[in-house]
Amino acid sequence: MNTTDKKTNKHYKLGYIGIVGRPNVGKSTLLNYILGEKLAITSRKPQTTRQNLLGIHTSEKAQYIFVDTPGLHQQADKKINQYMNKSARLALEQVDVIVHICDSTRWTTDDDYVLQLLKRHDIPVIAVLNKMDLLSNMDAIIPEIEAMSTRYPYAEIVPVSALKNRNVSHLLDVIANYLPLGDKIYPDDQLTTASMRFIASEIVREKLFKALHQELPYSIAVITDSYKEVDGKVQIFVTILLERASQKPIVVGKGGKIIKMIGTQARKELQLLLGQPVELRTWVKIKENWSDNDSSLQQLGLNQGIDHF
Incomplete structure (x- = not known):
């Protein structure tokens, strides 16, 4: 309020x-x-x-x-x-x-x-x-x-x-x-109810979408494992989930080129958003068929419907 x-x-x-x-x-x-x-x-x-x-x-x-x-x-x-x-x-x-x-x-x-x-x-x-x-x-x-x-x-x-x-x-x-009459329920400067953990994972996923071609982005999920402030900077650890082992070389790229580029782009955007230094670490893991599995979607929080409001 x-x-x-x-x-x-x-x-x-x-x-x-x-x-x-x-x-x-x-x-x-x-x-x-x-x-x-x-x-x-x-x-x-x-x-x-x-x-x-x-x-x-x-x-x-x-x-x-x-x-x-x-x-x-x-x-x-x-x-x-x-x-x-x-x-x-x-x-x-x-x-x-x-x-x-x-x-x-x-x-x-x-x-x-x-x-x-x-x-x-x-x-x-x-x-x-x-x-x-x-x-x-x-x-x-x-x-x-x-x-x-x-x-x-x-x-x-x-x-x-x-x-x-x-x-x-x-x-x-x-x-x-067409809106009903009512008093404000959020402060004037609040833009969302989403957590920074969620926003961080979404920014990484966006960079993956833009860097990768064809259908591969639809087989990718991003989870923020850890988000905390340490020694004046924000430390963020994320996991990139893929559905098949054959997708990993594409996401990582030769000599890690693609995953480094994605990490750099996401880190820069997060620093602009947060106004402070960001340490971003990414891991790539395989979770077969996650996008068509009820249990996996539940663990990822992708079947929660809508934010409570």
């Missing part, structure tokens, strides 16, 4: 906003821009986000508590994909407003799948047509808005470019219109 505000503002808004959509439509990029800090990891590969993540944005008129969710997708053969879908579906049941993010340049069957899930909920849904900067001209957004209005009775349809910061402030104003 924020104790800095002694007076209650009767017009202040507070609410939870579920950010949903198919994979790779820019959900995490949008959240990061709104927060003014890179909190959610991103990459060009779909299904980068695996767990719900709370992001908190506080303004003079509202406290927005965003729930960034994994991309909803129909092809969910492995247990991890089923848990990712379940995590996103659970978020829809616990929020005040849903922000449905779509790619303004194309509509897919996974978008249809998301739409069917939205129809089960009786709360305001705001459609966000992202990536408007990729359209040939501004007039090209008009038919996209018209098409969206025929698909679902959205409360509002807002075109934005999360990457180029176009119309994002307007989107926040629109969302605030």
Whole structure:
């Protein structure tokens, strides 16, 4: 509870906003821009986000508590994909407003799948047509808005470019219109409820996603084994889990080149985030078929659904 505000503002808004959509439509990029800090990891590969993540944005008129969710997708053969879908579906049941993010340049069957899930909920849904900067001209957004209005009775349809910061402030104003009245529950400077242990493992995983090609990143999990301050620096030990022994030489690279590069990139980003020196050590281990095993996913904390809020 924020104790800095002694007076209650009767017009202040507070609410939870579920950010949903198919994979790779820019959900995490949008959240990061709104927060003014890179909190959610991103990459060009779909299904980068695996767990719900709370992001908190506080303004003079509202406290927005965003729930960034994994991309909803129909092809969910492995247990991890089923848990990712379940995590996103659970978020829809616990929020005040849903922000449905779509790619303004194309509509897919996974978008249809998301739409069917939205129809089960009786709360305001705001459609966000992202990536408007990729359209040939501004007039090209008009038919996209018209098409969206025929698909679902959205409360509002807002075109934005999360990457180029176009119309994002307007989107926040629109969302605030649908939030309930309420007092702040988090301090003004708090951006998330996620632990630094979690954020550290996610930053390492992001670097792996960007360095590795094809399907290999989807066979990788990262666990923070230890996170502590020692002699004026933060010491972080992480384990990189792979599903097959044959993947280890690819991740490590010749002479350890790849794993050293990933470690260096992650350490630099963590130092910027923490504002102090970081010692980052990585180990690579094999845990066969972890992504399709209930017990392994439970140990990794990847089947917990949604943060408590």
